[in-house]
Amino acid sequence: MRGLTISAHGGLERLELRDDLPEPSLGAETDVRVRVRAAALNHLDLFVVGGLPNVRIAPPWIIGSDAMGTIDAVGDAVSGLAAGDQVLVNPGLSDRSCEYCLAGEQPLCPRFGVLGEHVPGTMAELIVVPAANVLPVAADADPLEGAAFTLSTLTAWRMLVSRARVMAGEHVLIWGIGGGVALACLQICKLLGAYVTVTSRSDEKLARALALGADASLNSRGVDVGKEMRARTGKRGVDVVVDSVGDATWSQSLGALGRRGRLVTCGGTAGPMVTTDVRRLFWNQWSILGSTMGNDAEFAAVVEHFRHGRLRPTVDRVYDLHDARAAFERMEGGQQFGKLVVRMAP
Ligand SMILES: [Zn+2]
Numbered sequence: 001m002r003g004l005t006i007s008a009h010g011g012l013e014r015l016e017l018r019d020d021l022p023e024p025s026l027g028a029e030t031d032v033r034v035r036v037r038a039a040a041l042n043h044l045d046l047f048v049v050g051g052l053p054n055v056r057i058a059p060p061w062i063i064g065s066d067a068m069g070t071i072d073a074v075g076d077a078v079s080g081l082a083a084g085d086q087v088l089v090n091p092g093l094s095d096r097s098c099e100y101c102l103a104g105e106q107p108l109c110p111r112f113g114v115l116g117e118h119v120p121g122t123m124a125e126l127i128v129v130p131a132a133n134v135l136p137v138a139a140d141a142d143p144l145e146g147a148a149f150t151l152s153t154l155t156a157w158r159m160l161v162s163r164a165r166v167m168a169g170e171h172v173l174i175w176g177i178g179g180g181v182a183l184a185c186l187q188i189c190k191l192l193g194a195y196v197t198v199t200s201r202s203d204e205k206l207a208r209a210l211a212l213g214a215d216a217s218l219n220s221r222g223v224d225v226g227k228e229m230r231a232r233t234g235k236r237g238v239d240v241v242v243d244s245v246g247d248a249t250w251s252q253s254l255g256a257l258g259r260r261g262r263l264v265t266c267g268g269t270a271g272p273m274v275t276t277d278v279r280r281l282f283w284n285q286w287s288i289l290g291s292t293m294g295n296d297a298e299f300a301a302v303v304e305h306f307r308h309g310r311l312r313p314t315v316d317r318v319y320d321l322h323d324a325r326a327a328f329e330r331m332e333g334g335q336q337f338g339k340l341v342v343r344m345a346p
Pocket residue numbers: 094095096097098099100101102106108109110111
């Protein structure tokens with residue numbers, strides 16, 4: 001079986017396409033095996049290649065968290081799915097038995113893991129996952145869009161709908177438009193009827209975001225985004241800020257936030273340690289919300305929007321598996337606008 005692997009941590013030169021990987025077989029009667037048609041990159045893959053604390057890989061380690069494919073085998077205890085079904089794969093894995101899982105909050109599971117990070121990933125011809133991690137889509141759904149959809153959209157959905165509870169008419173500020181999660185946040189905000197300001201340091205990316213429905217744009221290069229947003233809103237500030245940058249943007253995000261504002265984050269790509277003035281936090285009655293991945297109900301909700309074409313990922317470029325390293329180089333350089341997709345089969 002072919003797959004994109006690493007056998008040691010380091011730079012992108014560690015990526016290795018292999019054609020001698022063993023085909024995975026069903027590990028439990030609740031598993032399904034999926035023939036992957038397309039997989040997509042996430043920033044997480046760069047962290048996996050570079051090495052994450054407390055995460056150990058067994059070489060050759062298949063990377064990748066997102067996939068769409070065709071069911072190829074189902075375990076004896078699986079119902080409602082059959083060989084030949086087209087499915088989207090939820091990359092979040094949980095034990096399905098702890099108090100959080102039983103309450104339907106799988107991302108809080110103490111044993112939560114992600115395909116490609118804690119177990120072998122999706123950039124291979126075949127993957128085995130629990131049946132609970134796949135949902136069917138139409139037979140003619142585009143596998144390139146399907147692969148680009150899940151992790152970003154699921155993450156964005158939980159951040160905005162479940163955590164920040166964005167309402168119609170609210171003003172949402174989204175940092176760094178161009179990444180998969182930020183673009184999914186923009187689409188979801190428009191679906192919810194929010195007013196959206198996006199930031200980027202690239203005028204080209206801002207123009208593309210406006211074409212996708214953003215209401216306002218702000219080039220953050222050399223600008224205090226907090227002060228600028230207060231000026232633009234007559235000192236009121238915005239209702240919600242999506243900030244997964246971290247140290248470099250945090251104080252500006254708080255500066256932009258109005259009374260009863262919510263700052264929601266799913267990462268700290270530019271530095272994890274941030275400073276918050278607690279006096280402003282309590283006086284303005286802010287909420288600082290963490291979020292990661294999504295639960296089964298949130299997965300079902302975003303897949304339903306995918307089926308109806310209401311949420312569609314922006315695909316930046318598509319690569320063949322043998323050329324996948326070029327996709328990683330493009331992501332490492334931050335050049336992409338939307339998702340980078342790897343086509344597994346011609
Ligand atoms: Zn659990």
